[in-house]
Structures are given as C-alpha cells and as structure tokens.
Amino acid sequence: MKSIVYNMGYFLKEAKTLFKIDLTSNILSILSIGLIFFILALVISGWDIMSFIVETVEREAEINVYYKEGLSDTEISKLLEDIRSVEGVGDVKIVDEEESYLRMKDILGDEAHILELFEENPFSPFIEVQINIAESDVILSKLKQVENIEYIRDNKRVLDRLNDIVSVIEFVGILVVVAVGISTLMVVSHIIRQGIYNNRDQINTLKLLGAPQPFIDFPFILEGFFLTLIGGLIASILLFVLLNYGYGQVELAIPFIPLPAADSLIRSIVTFTLVTSAILGIIGSLLGVAKQGEGFRG
Amino acid sequence: MIEAKNVSLVYENGTVALRDVNLHIEPGEIVYITGPSGSGKTSFLKLLMGIEYPTTGRLKVMKQTMSKINASNIRRLRQNIGPVFQEFKLIRGRTALENVMLGMRFLGFPPKKMHEYAVEALKNVGLEHKISSLVDNLSWGESQRVAIARAIARRPSLIIADEPTGNLDIDNAMNIMDLLVSFRDQNTTVIITTHATHLIEGREEGTFIRIDNGNLSIERKGEALV
Numbered sequence: 460m461k462s463i464v465y466n467m468g469y470f471l472k473e474a475k476t477l478f479k480i481d482l483t484s485n486i487l488s489i490l491s492i493g494l495i496f497f498i499l500a501l502v503i504s505g506w507d508i509m510s511f512i513v514e515t516v517e518r519e520a521e522i523n524v525y526y527k528e529g530l531s532d533t534e535i536s537k538l539l540e541d542i543r544s545v546e547g548v549g550d551v552k553i554v555d556e557e558e559s560y561l562r563m564k565d566i567l568g569d570e571a572h573i574l575e576l577f578e579e580n581p582f583s584p585f586i587e588v589q590i591n592i593a594e595s596d597v598i599l600s601k602l603k604q605v606e607n608i609e610y611i612r613d614n615k616r617v618l619d620r621l622n623d624i625v626s627v628i629e630f631v632g633i634l635v636v637v638a639v640g641i642s643t644l645m646v647v648s649h650i651i652r653q654g655i656y657n658n659r660d661q662i663n664t665l666k667l668l669g670a671p672q673p674f675i676d677f678p679f680i681l682e683g684f685f686l687t688l689i690g691g692l693i694a695s696i697l698l699f700v701l702l703n704y705g706y707g708q709v710e711l712a713i714p715f716i717p718l719p720a721a722d723s724l725i726r727s728i729v730t731f732t733l734v735t736s737a738i739l740g741i742i743g744s745l746l747g748v749a750k751q752g753e754g755f756r757g
Numbered sequence: 758m759i760e761a762k763n764v765s766l767v768y769e770n771g772t773v774a775l776r777d778v779n780l781h782i783e784p785g786e787i788v789y790i791t792g793p794s795g796s797g798k799t800s801f802l803k804l805l806m807g808i809e810y811p812t813t814g815r816l817k818v819m820k821q822t823m824s825k826i827n828a829s830n831i832r833r834l835r836q837n838i839g840p841v842f843q844e845f846k847l848i849r850g851r852t853a854l855e856n857v858m859l860g861m862r863f864l865g866f867p868p869k870k871m872h873e874y875a876v877e878a879l880k881n882v883g884l885e886h887k888i889s890s891l892v893d894n895l896s897w898g899e900s901q902r903v904a905i906a907r908a909i910a911r912r913p914s915l916i917i918a919d920e921p922t923g924n925l926d927i928d929n930a931m932n933i934m935d936l937l938v939s940f941r942d943q944n945t946t947v948i949i950t951t952h953a954t955h956l957i958e959g960r961e962e963g964t965f966i967r968i969d970n971g972n973l974s975i976e977r978k979g980e981a982l983v
Contacts, residue, residue, distance in 0.1 A: 461865065469862060663846075667808070670862075
C-alpha cells in the first residue's frame with residue numbers, strides 16, 4: 460500500500476505512456492466506449508422517464524363520470540352518495556363547466572387562446588372520482604350499474620399501454636445493460652492485453668528486478684479505468700446536451716406530459732454512467748491483466 | 758550466500774549447460790567467472806536468479822532452495838539482487854534517472870531517499886550529466902553504466918553482472934570493474950562474468966571461476982576469502 464502511495468505519480472505517468480504508445484487504438488476505444496455508454500444512458504433515461512410518467516398517472520388515478528343532462532340538485536347529490544358508497548372509491552367531487560374550462564386553459568398554457576374560438580363554454584360538468592388503481596376493473600363495473608350515469612371516462616387503457624411500453628423498455632434496458640457490460644469488458648481487456656504485449660520486455664525486466672505483480676499491473680488497471688471513465692464522460696456530455704434539448708422540445712410540443720425534473724434526472728443518469736464506466740473499466744483491466752497468464756510471471 | 762551441491766543444468770533440448778557444480782560463496786565475496794561464449798556463464802547466473810532451475814543437485818541462494826522456491830520467494834530473492842544484464846534491459850522512452858529509480862520503486866524506499874540513491878549511483882558511474890537524458894539517446898557504454906547504476910542504487914546483498922564491461926575501452930572497463938568490486942566493502946557479494954580475462958588477470962583477491970563446457974574450476978586468492 461505504501462509502495463502504491465509513494466509511486467502514484469509514477470503509475471499515472473506510466474498509464475499516460477501506455478496510452479500514448481497505442482494512441483490511435485486508445486482514442487478509437489474511448490470513442491466506441493463513449494457511444495456504447497451513450498446508448499446505455501439513453502435507454503436508462505427512457506426507462507426512468509416512462510416509469511415516472513406511469514407512477515404519476517397511477518398516483519393521480521381518477522375517473523371522470525359524466526351524468527345525464529337536466530338532473531336536479533337532489534338527483535346529483537344522490538348520485539354522489541351512490542358513487543361514494545362503491546368500495547375502492549376515494550374523493551368524489553363535482554367539476555362544473557367553469558372549472559373544466561379553467562383546467563383546460565391551464566393545460567393549454569400559451570395555446571389557450573384557441574378556447575376563445577368557442578362562443579360558449581364547450582365543456583360539460585362531471586364528477587371527478589379518485590380510485591384505487593388496483594381495483595379499477597371492479598369499481599368500473601359497479602359504477603356502470605349506478606343510475607343516471609351517462610358515460611365514464613377512465614385512463615385504464617392509457618395506463619395499460621404505458622405499462623406495456625415500460626415493460627418493453629425494461630426488457631430492452633436489461634439487454635442493453637448486459638450488452639454494454641460485456642462489450643466494455645471485452646474492449647477494455649483487449650486493449651490492456653495489447654498494452655501488455657507491447658510492453659512485454661518492460662514487464663519481463665520488472666519481473667527480473669523482483670517487482671510484485673500488483674506493481675506491474677497497476678498502470679494497466681489505471682489505463683483501463685481512465686479509458687472507460689473518459690468514455691463515460693463523453694456519453695454524459697452527449698446525454699446532457701440531448702436531454703436538455705429533448706426536454707425543451709417535449710415541453711413545447713406536449714406540455715401536459717408529466718416529466719421528471721431534468722436536473723435530477725441528468726444528475727442521476729450521469730452519476731450512474733460514470734460509476735458504471737469506472738467499475739467496468741477496473742473489471743475489464745483486471746480481466747486483461749489476469750489473462751496475461753503465467754508466461755510473464757516468476 | 759550461495760551454496761551449490763552437485764548442481765547440473767540440462768535444457769529441454771538436451772544441451773548440458775552445467776555439470777556437477779559444487780560451490781560455496783560467502784557474503785562480501787567477489788567472484789569472477791570467465792569462459793568462452795556458450796560455456797555456461799549466463800546459465801549459472803540464470804540459476805542464481807531463479808530464471809532456470811537446477812536439473813539435479815541442490816542450490817541455495819540467500820537461504821532459499823532454488824528447486825523448491827515459489828513465485829513470491831523468487832520475487833523477494835530478486836529484490837535483494839542487483840542484476841546487470843548483458844543486454845542492459847533498460848526501459849526505452851524513460852530517462853537514465855527514471856530507469857535507475859524503477860529498480861527501487863517497489864522496495865519501500867521513501868521517494869526522497871530513492872531519488873538521492875539513484876542520483877548517487879549515476880554519479881558513481883560517471884553519468885551525473887546524463888541524469889535527464891532518455892536512455893534511447895545514450896551510447897552503448899553509457900547505457901551499460903545506467904544498467905550498473907540501477908543495480909547498485911537499490912543496495913542489494915548480491916550484485917550479479919553479466920559481461921558488465923562488454924565492449925567498453927580498457928580504461929572504462931577497468932573503472933567499471935573497480936566500481937563493482939568496491940561494493941564488497943559494504944559486505945555485498947559481487948559476481949561478475951566476463952570473457953575478457955585481461956580485466957581480471959592482475960586482481961589479487963577474489964574467487965576465480967573458469968567455466969568450460971559446463972565444468973567449473975575454482976581458484977581462490979586473497980586473505981579475505983574463506
């Protein structure tokens with residue numbers, strides 16, 4: 460340990476020399492590792508965003524119950540009571556025409572002026588019913604039997620579709636994580652083995668001088684660590700630019716889509732990418748030095 | 758320091774490098790090994806460094822039985838040896854100072870001490886003006902002296918020098934020989950192989966080993982010897 464601390468400057472210098480000896484291959488490796496990690500970061504971001512959307516939609520699970528026109532206040536009150544009595548139903552409240560209009564105005568934001576095209580308020584009053592999403596099928600079938608209900612709008616189909624998309628992204632994500640892991644390990648261990656081959660005379664000399672194996676291996680491990688870390692950094696920069704641009708575009712085009720906060724999403728994905736790249740770099744290098752075999756030892 | 762009993766070395770292709778070697782070398786002894794090319798000089802040094810193992814017999818180097826030695830003990834043994842290789846084995850792309858320090862980096866010397874010993878060793882071999890020169894730019898003789906500086910800087914118990922004077926002119930060769938021999942004053946055992954017998958002819962102390970066709974003949978001179 461003392462020897463590693465004393466020689467850290469030497470190890471870093473050696474790692475730099477190893478990098479320079481095979482400069483073109485190392486630069487190409489960094490670029491390919493960067494692209495591999497960029498794909499990983501994209502998939503993980505997509506996974507994160509979709510999970511967030513589904514969670515948000517599920518958390519705010521509610522159905523809109525439209526009742527027949529011309530109901531008296533007493534009939535409406537009775538309808539509210541009937542709905543409340545269904546098991547799994549939470550808050551129940553009436554949203555009148557005016558509130559419906561204001562809500563849509565909020566959602567449309569800058570585009571709200573299109574509502575001015577209507578001479579009269581085009582929205583109908585409805586009853587907003589919060590439900591337990593897990594019991595939505597049972598609740599819906601019970602509500603259909605309640606008197607004076609004309610139409611129920613639920614977002615179950617949307618949720619089901621979103622869940623399907625998340626499952627696909629999860630599956631693809633796992634495949635990408637495995638693929639990234641294997642390809643990074645292969646690229647790094649190959650580069651390290653190449654470095655060991657190129658430096659076989661130096662390694663042999665160190666062995667004849669009695670250098671311990673970790674002392675010989677350490678610069679190669681550092682080289683692999685920096686290769687993947689720089690690759691991870693490139694992926695992080697690309698992701699940062701793309702997510703910032705993408706968020707801007709999504710917020711303009713579909714402002715009502717609930718997205719996780721860009722800052723925290725980028726921070727967590729960048730941290731994940733850098734930590735993963737560093738770990739894979741070290742493991743890849745260890746595989747590379749382990750594969751040099753006993754030929755150089757002793 | 759070194760004890761050989763009936764040691765033989767036969768390579769896989771059947772070549773007999775050493776036959777029935779019996780030898781005892783004490784700490785602080787100076788040993789000159791001469792013989793024609795291919796006589797077995799380098800093979801003997803390889804046995805001492807654990808690069809080859811005896812085919813038969815028992816060889817002990819610094820209390821380690823070489824036929825039974827494991828990888829970690831070989832490393833420890835080599836850390837106590839200052840080798841000067843025939844082909845120098847310097848690391849290209851590094852300076853003379855870096856090469857000398859490289860031999861000490863894993864021996865636990867604090868950085869300051871390591872630097873001090875390396876500079877001192879380079880001064881001893883007359884290369885203080887080449888400390889920052891890349892070894893790629895050094896002459897044959899200068900490279901040889903860097904290799905010697907690397908061996909002596911690490912303060913070894915045993916210096917093994919394989920043809921350390923190589924093609925140096927007679928004055929420089931004598932200087933290098935005297936420098937290596939001077940380390941016996943620090944109780945360091947010095948083993949030097951050379952084909953240039955004129956470099957050792959006038960020397961009055963030491964163990965003189967002649968190897969011919971794998972057979973050793975030993976002559977001891979001087980009071981300090983066993």
